[in-house]
Amino acid sequence: MDVQTGYLVLGVLAAAAAGLWAWRHWHPLSFWYGIGYPLRVVHVYLTWRAVTSGCKLTRSKRAFRVTLDALPVVGPAARSAANVVEYKRRVRRVDVEQAPRLGLVLPTPYGWRVRVKLHDGQIPDDYAKAAERLAHAWRVHGVRVLARKPGKITLLATRRDPLVHIAPSGGWSGELLVVRLGNLENGEPWVIDFRAVPHWINVGATQSGKSNLCNAIIKELAPQPVALVGFDLKGGVEFTPYAPRLSALATNRKESVDLLEDLLGEVHNRMALCRTHGARNVWKLPEELRPMPIVALVDEVAELFLMADKSEKDEVARTGTALLRIVQLGRAFAVYLIICGQRIGSDLGPGVTALRAQLSGRICHRVNDPETANMALGDLDPAALDAARLIPAEAPGVAIAAGQDGTWHRARSEYVSEEAAEAAAYAYATLAPAWDELIGRDLTAAA
């Protein structure tokens, strides 16, 4: 090769490298699908046996293999040189390590997922314990184990933490009672559908992102034909800015008890309406009769249950009963609750434990004590608890979110400032029905 050709080859290589760099820089997603993913697939298949062996996930089995045996040479040559050996190929049964069977490696925007067939005697937890080792072997941010079918698991590898930057949602999708709050760690949008999971707990330590999540919910629900109700036991400082879009706002326990009883009364009205029309729930009613869904946000729920003295006992008991009944009956009658607080533990009274059991949607932000995580997620997979305890303080908005099917995800809410939520509340203020009209209270009769 002459010098000129050498320069030409170098030039072409440099141009290709620069092009690849630019492609990766300006359009990382297509670069991942076009170049990164195929290379990773090759790497995963080629190294699977070694990786699983390192993670102690292989099993040993006897198999026929061609072996190369060193045999001492017999005869006169051996006598003259004791170390003379002869190599001989032989087929015989030996112990070999067998890796679990790997399915197709399928791409996701943030990495890949692959089905693995468990060896007899293995359980998904064996892989969960090895997840960190797998992540290091594959040079990725994390590996999650999803178990949906007996005998099989799916490994979900994420190349980088998709929860570092959350792109703002594109606005309401048009589906009633569906809100997009942010992203899940698998890169999918974090979506709550109140019709599927009607009531939610939102817990976390101070500054963990609970209020931001409420802002995101308000911003997403504001354009929808839904009535919003606020219980702000911080004296109204959290929800007052959103008052234009709220049909009712209670800012202390006395107001909360009255509002909860109104809400329960409305549940009973809806129940009567459904009974009259032979409908099992409001969604089965003719559209023109169907009442507007109500979403109630309760901030600092502990304040509803704390008692300074015995005189408050009755009020606390009424609150607990009303909340519990709304939660038990609300789903069929389109009344939904989101209950937020730093703790929603049994120390607040027996009513709270019963209430918590009925709140099937769980969102647990960073917590300071393991009991809070346990209280929010304790009845789910223990790995969800571990993941909640690992949420770092420098990642507000990151939470473990679980629906009623028991699957859980690391997720992060989109950052929604108070100003953005307030702007949405003002922009859609006309959609807020008057509370008395909504619950059918006749004020003229009362006067």
Ligand SMILES: Nc1ncnc2c1ncn2[C@@H]1O[C@H](COP(=O)(O)OP(=O)(O)OP(=O)(O)O)[C@@H](O)[C@H]1O
């Ligand atoms: N998803 C997010 N992305 C980026 N920053 C966030 C996110 N969620 C919250 N933050 C930031 O973290 C800080 C605390 O958030 P937030 O007020 O929601 O916490 P909190 O749990 O309600 O705290 P407190 O209980 O003290 O009211 C805020 O400054 C907010 O800007």
